Amino acid sequence: DAGVIQSPRHEVTEMGQEVTLRCKPISGHNSLFWYRQTMMRGLELLIYFNNNVPIDDSGMPEDRFSAKMPNASFSTLKIQPSEPRDSAVYFCASSFRGDRGSPLHFGNGTRLTVT
Amino acid sequence: GENVEQHPSTLSVQEGDSAVIKCTYSDSASNYFPWYKQELGKGPQLIIDIRSNVGEKKDQRIAVTLNKTAKHFSLHITETQPEDSAVYFCAAFASSNTGKLIFGQGTTLQVKP
Numbered sequence: 001d002a003g004v005i006q007s008p009r010h011e012v013t014e015m016g017q018e019v020t021l022r023c024k025p026i027s028g029h030n031s032l033f034w035y036r037q038t039m040m041r042g043l044e045l046l047i048y049f050n051n052n053v054p055i056d057d058s059g060m061p062e063d064r065f066s067a068k069m070p071n072a073s074f075s076t077l078k079i080q081p082s083e084p085r086d087s088a089v090y091f092c093a094s095s096f097r098g099d100r101g102s103p104l105h106f107g108n109g110t111r112l113t114v115t
Numbered sequence: 116g117e118n119v120e121q122h123p124s125t126l127s128v129q130e131g132d133s134a135v136i137k138c139t140y141s142d143s144a145s146n147y148f149p150w151y152k153q154e155l156g157k158g159p160q161l162i163i164d165i166r167s168n169v170g171e172k173k174d175q176r177i178a179v180t181l182n183k184t185a186k187h188f189s190l191h192i193t194e195t196q197p198e199d200s201a202v203y204f205c206a207a208f209a210s211s212n213t214g215k216l217i218f219g220q221g222t223t224l225q226v227k228p
Contacts, residue, residue, distance in 0.1 A: 042221055043159070
């Protein structure tokens with residue numbers, strides 16, 4: 001089991017550029033989550049999918065953020081245009097939502113720096 | 116919605132001592148409470164979890180207790196070692212949807228050798 005795989009590990013970009021973060025969940029998991037971590041706000045849930053369908057995107061900060069899950073093994077989080085305040089570590093996590101309360105397995109994150 | 120409060124924000128102990136981290140939650144319908152450990156440059160890793168039908172759970176040096184009436188749960192680490200130094204997060208599932216996990220603010224634990 002390779003775990004949740006995120007790419008890239010680090011991304012440095014200039015304000016106004018488009019950024020795409022990628023995630024491959026654990027095989028067999030049917031729920032996928034995108035979290036953002038900052039010193040000020042801690043771990044914030046941005047959006048999560050169940051069986052590839054977005055269930056709750058109330059944490060997505062603005063229309064500049066969008067997420068897709070075209071199939072069970074791949075998801076993207078896109079920021080367009082990026083701003084310096086988007087700088088954070090973005091985590092993807094997956095779980096098997098067999099019942100209420102399933103452990104989330106996190107990737108090692110993408111550290112995004114927007115200058 | 117669910118809100119999770121975690122204390123303390125930082126904790127420093129001597130190697131061999133015990134460490135306790137406490138969390139409270141607001142949603143009485145929450146019934147699953149995991150704890151995560153995050154090391155530098157890595158994602159949070161599940162270390163122990165507890166469900167609401169259990170009051171205490173132990174795994175070697177780590178234990179978690181749950182008081183549903185008071186809506187609080189705690190992580191206990193005994194015989195701490197330098198490798199226990201990390202950031203620890205508690206979490207609770209929001210009742211609005213079974214998939215949504217809400218995290219506490221985190222506790223930075225430092226174990227001094």
